[in-house]
Amino acid sequence: MIVAEQKPLEEIKSLIADAEKVLVVGCGTCVTVCFAGGEKEAGILASSLRMSTKLDGAPKEVTQVTVQRQCEWEYIDAIKDQINDVDIVVSLGCGIGVQAIAERYPKAVVVPGLNTSFLGLPTEQGVWEERCVACGECILGLTGGICPIARCAKQLLNGPCGGSQNGVCEINPDTPCAWQLIYDKLASQNRLHLIMDIQPPKNWSTSRDGGPRKITREDLRLAAEASE
Amino acid sequence: MSEASSNGYKSGSRLERVLRAGHFAVTGELGPPQGAEANVIREKAKLLKGLVDAVNITDNQTAIVRMSSIGAGTLLVQEGLEPIIQMTCRDRNRLAIQSDLLGAYALGMRNLLCLTGDHQSFGNHPTAKNVHDIDSIQLVKMVVDMRDKACFQCGDEIKETPPRFFVGAAANPFGDPFEFRPYRLAKKVKAGADFIQTQLIYNVERFAKFMEKVRELGLHQQVYILAGVGPVKSPGMARYMRDQVAGLDVPDEIVDRMTRATDGIDESDKKGRRDAWRNEGIQITIDLIQQIREIEGVVGVHIMAIEWEEAIRPIVEGAGLLPRPEPA
Ligand code: SF4
Ligand code: SF4
Numbered sequence A: 001m002i003v004a005e006q007k008p009l010e011e012i013k014s015l016i017a018d019a020e021k022v023l024v025v026g027c028g029t030c031v032t033v034c035f036a037g038g039e040k041e042a043g044i045l046a047s048s049l050r051m052s053t054k055l056d057g058a059p060k061e062v063t064q065v066t067v068q069r070q071c072e073w074e075y076i077d078a079i080k081d082q083i084n085d086v087d088i089v090v091s092l093g094c095g096i097g098v099q100a101i102a103e104r105y106p107k108a109v110v111v112p113g114l115n116t117s118f119l120g121l122p123t124e125q126g127v128w129e130e131r132c133v134a135c136g137e138c139i140l141g142l143t144g145g146i147c148p149i150a151r152c153a154k155q156l157l158n159g160p161c162g163g164s165q166n167g168v169c170e171i172n173p174d175t176p177c178a179w180q181l182i183y184d185k186l187a188s189q190n191r192l193h194l195i196m197d198i199q200p201p202k203n204w205s206t207s208r209d210g211g212p213r214k215i216t217r218e219d220l221r222l223a224a225e226a227s228e
Numbered sequence B: 001m002s003e004a005s006s007n008g009y010k011s012g013s014r015l016e017r018v019l020r021a022g023h024f025a026v027t028g029e030l031g032p033p034q035g036a037e038a039n040v041i042r043e044k045a046k047l048l049k050g051l052v053d054a055v056n057i058t059d060n061q062t063a064i065v066r067m068s069s070i071g072a073g074t075l076l077v078q079e080g081l082e083p084i085i086q087m088t089c090r091d092r093n094r095l096a097i098q099s100d101l102l103g104a105y106a107l108g109m110r111n112l113l114c115l116t117g118d119h120q121s122f123g124n125h126p127t128a129k130n131v132h133d134i135d136s137i138q139l140v141k142m143v144v145d146m147r148d149k150a151c152f153q154c155g156d157e158i159k160e161t162p163p164r165f166f167v168g169a170a171a172n173p174f175g176d177p178f179e180f181r182p183y184r185l186a187k188k189v190k191a192g193a194d195f196i197q198t199q200l201i202y203n204v205e206r207f208a209k210f211m212e213k214v215r216e217l218g219l220h221q222q223v224y225i226l227a228g229v230g231p232v233k234s235p236g237m238a239r240y241m242r243d244q245v246a247g248l249d250v251p252d253e254i255v256d257r258m259t260r261a262t263d264g265i266d267e268s269d270k271k272g273r274r275d276a277w278r279n280e281g282i283q284i285t286i287d288l289i290q291q292i293r294e295i296e297g298v299v300g301v302h303i304m305a306i307e308w309e310e311a312i313r314p315i316v317e318g319a320g321l322l323p324r325p326e327p328a
Helices: A009-015 A039-055 A073-077 A080-084 A095-104 A178-188 A218-227 B014-020 B038-048 B069-078 B094-106 B136-148 B178-191 B204-216 B235-244 B252-260 B270-293 B309-318
Strands: A002-006 A021-027 A061-067 A088-091 A110-112 A114-124 A127-132 A172-176 B025-030 B054-057 B083-088 B111-115 B166-171 B195-200 B224-229 B298-303
Touching (some): A009 A039, A039 A061, A073 A095, A110 A114, B025 B038, B025 B224, B054 B069, B111 B136, B204 B270, B298 B309
Parallel strands (some): A088 A110, B166 B195, B195 B224
8 A cells, every 4th residue: 555644734834824725635545544644634634733823823724524535536526615615725645646636626726745655564553664666567476575676775686785684784773684585585485596597687667767657458448438 | 809808818907817827816995085186096096006906996985975986097097006996886877887887998997896885875965866777796797798798788789899897796705694695696606707806804714604605606616706804993993893884794803802902001102002903903904814815715805994005015015915916
């Protein structure tokens, strides 16, 4: 899932400084699960903004609404009236949600309430870890199901580097060395041969380096046209 | 056919000729300044001339911005010393690396050391974006193909004067997983590395175990292995390297030897203590060289005395490695 964190209140306040009527929009999917921008967080942020702007002597009218998914037109179309009624929208969706609202409502001023952090999972209560950077050409089949692109600080395909020690990465004792994990996993499965061959330079054109990406599925488009 | 390949040499560099002739090689290391002063390089070159066969020039070591390796290397060539250009994968993508190497070769550089590079979080620009388009093993393969197949990484032919480097790589016998290290070295050999310089060795016993495995894999017959050594300046530095630096193995014995060096010297005699430590640091390095030389498969030493280039002479002299050979 997409993991995000809420921006500091002061930063959000400075983003909405010029507005009087504010709508906070939560999202019911990834950011709900990581406790950053769901219905509960939207409610708390809205009341914090109300209280804080009141204390500052310039109270704003802050309302909130949460949709199931900010990244699909049909869900954000449903809050048309609320959006058109305010000066500014604070989206608590991920970066995709913010952009979806901005794209669907060209006149609306939309600002982010979250910092979208990474694609990851909760490894224990209150801890999320990155697992994938969407490189567009998955190599997990070669690396024992552990991603060196997302989890090795140097994205090595032929690791580990010389800084791997006692299982941790040279950058930080809290970060496991991805290549130690890969080695241990493959060793335990008797599949070390997978990392004995040299991996050639990666084709990064499927990643962000190739420019913004887009997938078009002709089969689905044809099916949609046929049903119209 | 180029001169180098017609006489059977890959690059014809002095380092290659020394090793090919079967001499025990000595390489040194020079850290470029954090500024644009050419004389810094010229002064350091004087301290190394005649003592080593070639000199590594670091590439933004520990991710701190310094004069470029190729720029400093050009000055070194002018001083009559042979550089080993270090190239990391942290700051350049495959385009930049290849183009810089074409320039380096045109400027007279013949040796190259391929490295991953320390993470930028260690250096003075921790907010920088890193590159890591290719890794050090892919880099070795790329420059070997530029030389032997006259092609760029994309496969296009290098029509005029392919750069012909003597290609090195690093090995850390003390990194983890320990059992995988000889195999990772094997990957570098397979990629085409001509020589290897190891991480600093203080634990000779553990290094000997690593070399045993290296011999078992027959790697010592396919690549020249130069063992890394370097003097410590004080017990504090030895402790720091033992406790804080990832990928180093400094046994307590080294720390103890440094501590005992000032036995009988009064605390107030600052200069006396400093000199005693430095002498002991140099002596430890000499002792390490003698022990490491006995290990089958080690054909040279790489002495790292960055910001203490004066130590190179007593070390090389004390280890009986002077005069340096003049290979044909
Ligand atoms: S290899 Fe690419 S797609 Fe697969 S997990 Fe890693 S970043 Fe994601
Ligand atoms: S220590 Fe491990 S995870 Fe960290 S950069 Fe090196 S290989 Fe990658």
